[in-house]
Amino acid sequence: MIAKEGQKVMYTEVQCLRNIAAIEDALYVVGGKWKLRIIIALVSGYVRFNEMQRTINGISARVLSNELKDLEINGLVTRVVHADLKPVIVEYVPTEYAQSLGKIISALTEWGLNHKLKITQES
Known part of the structure; x- marks a missing residue:
């Protein structure tokens, strides 16, 4: 059950x-x-x-590696190894299942922007 604003x-x-x-x-x-930062x-x-490590401020290589393994186990990321290329290239691809988080990420983004605005206006 989700209430409309004010309910x-x-x-x-x-x-x-x-x-x-x-x-x-x-x-x-x-x-x-x-x-969520990794998925985004x-x-x-x-x-x-x-690329991910440079994009996500403050994440260490060890933490990124562990989080990617967890996301892979939960079906949100696929690890693709291009062994035919030199040097070998490893890519992480979001699965279709990861795409199902789109509305949630959008809602959290909107809420975060509104919250920041609310807090800064109250200060």
């Missing part, structure tokens, strides 16, 4: 527990400091490891 959202206990469990599952996959970089066309 109070009310859930039954069962709905509340179901929603919490679903959010926990989603945050397990895309939560944390880096995963991938969808924006930064598919090589070094």
Whole structure:
């Protein structure tokens, strides 16, 4: 149940527990400091490891590597090795499943912009 702006959202206990469990599952996959940033970089066309590392401020190579492995395990990223090229090129490609996060990323982006505006206006 989603309320329109200005309406109070009310859930039954069962709905509340179901929603919490679903959010926990989603945050397990895309939560944390880096995963959504990596997905955004991938969808924006930064598919090589070094490109992503340069694009995502502050991420170390070790953390990026671990996060990409997690995203691959969860079906959001495919690791493609071009062994026929010299030097060997490794690319990370967002899956169709990763594209399903598009509306969520757009909504978070809009909320973040509105929140920043709200906070700066209140200061």
